[in-house]
Amino acid sequence: MEVLNDSTKLGIGDHVSFRIVEDRHEPIRLFVTDSGEMEVPLIGRVMARGKTCKQLAYEIKPLFEKEYFKTATVIIGLDLVSTKPLGNIFITGQVRSGGVMVLMPGDAVTVSQAILRAGGVGDFADKRKIRLVRKKEGVPVTTAEALQIMQPKKQSVISKIFSRKKAAPNDSTVTYLVDLVDILENGHLERDPELKVGDLIYVPERLINY
Structure with a gap:
C-alpha cells in the first residue's frame, strides 16, 4: 500500500x-x-x-x-481520469484578469489560488475583505446575483477562519469574508476555503482616505 x-x-x-x-x-x-x-x-x-x-x-x-x-x-x-468539466467559478472586482474559471475533475482550488490564477489582485484591492459568495446546496450563482455582489452590504466577522453572513430565510446565498493577507503573508492556509462549482469571488476596492 x-x-x-x-x-x-x-x-x-x-x-x-x-x-x-x-x-x-x-x-x-x-x-x-x-x-x-x-x-x-x-x-x-x-x-x-x-x-x-x-x-x-x-x-x-x-x-x-x-x-x-x-x-x-x-x-x-x-x-x-474524467476530462469532463465540473462547472465554473467566477472572479470579479479588483483582480488583473477576472472572469470565468473552469473547474476540472481532481481540481482542489482555493480562493487564494483562484485569485493568483486570475493574475493576482489589483493595486487598489482590499485584500482583507474578499468575498466568497456561495449558493446553498451548490446551486450556481446567477448573473443577477453576481451583479448585486458588486455593492455588498457591510458584514461583520463572526468566525476565526472566514466569516459568514447570516442568510435571511429566503436568501439563497451565503457570503464568506476571506482575509488574503492572513493566508498568504501570515501563513494561515487553513483559512483558505476550497472552491465549489458556482462559487463567485469578489475582490473589493479598498477605501482611500485623503
Missing part, C-alpha cells in the same frame, strides 16, 4: 481498479459519482473526491478489518 499513488487527487467521473489482496479475487472497477462518493463492496459509500488512491486505501482498510478481514491490504489504482 505504500507504493500507491499519493499525488493525484480523485475527481468526479474518475474510474479506479479496486481489490483486496487477501480476498484473492480479480480487481473490480469503481468510479467516483457526482456526489464525490464511491460505492465500495461490503462497505457502502465512502467519500473519494479530493483524496489520493493511497489516502482512500488507508481510510478503507480499517473498515474491512473491523468486520471482514484480520488484515486487509487494499489496492486502489487510477484507471481513467
Whole structure:
C-alpha cells in the first residue's frame, strides 16, 4: 500500500481498479459519482473526491478489518481520469484578469489560488475583505446575483477562519469574508476555503482616505 499513488487527487467521473489482496479475487472497477462518493463492496459509500488512491486505501482498510478481514491490504489504482468539466467559478472586482474559471475533475482550488490564477489582485484591492459568495446546496450563482455582489452590504466577522453572513430565510446565498493577507503573508492556509462549482469571488476596492 505504500507504493500507491499519493499525488493525484480523485475527481468526479474518475474510474479506479479496486481489490483486496487477501480476498484473492480479480480487481473490480469503481468510479467516483457526482456526489464525490464511491460505492465500495461490503462497505457502502465512502467519500473519494479530493483524496489520493493511497489516502482512500488507508481510510478503507480499517473498515474491512473491523468486520471482514484480520488484515486487509487494499489496492486502489487510477484507471481513467474524467476530462469532463465540473462547472465554473467566477472572479470579479479588483483582480488583473477576472472572469470565468473552469473547474476540472481532481481540481482542489482555493480562493487564494483562484485569485493568483486570475493574475493576482489589483493595486487598489482590499485584500482583507474578499468575498466568497456561495449558493446553498451548490446551486450556481446567477448573473443577477453576481451583479448585486458588486455593492455588498457591510458584514461583520463572526468566525476565526472566514466569516459568514447570516442568510435571511429566503436568501439563497451565503457570503464568506476571506482575509488574503492572513493566508498568504501570515501563513494561515487553513483559512483558505476550497472552491465549489458556482462559487463567485469578489475582490473589493479598498477605501482611500485623503
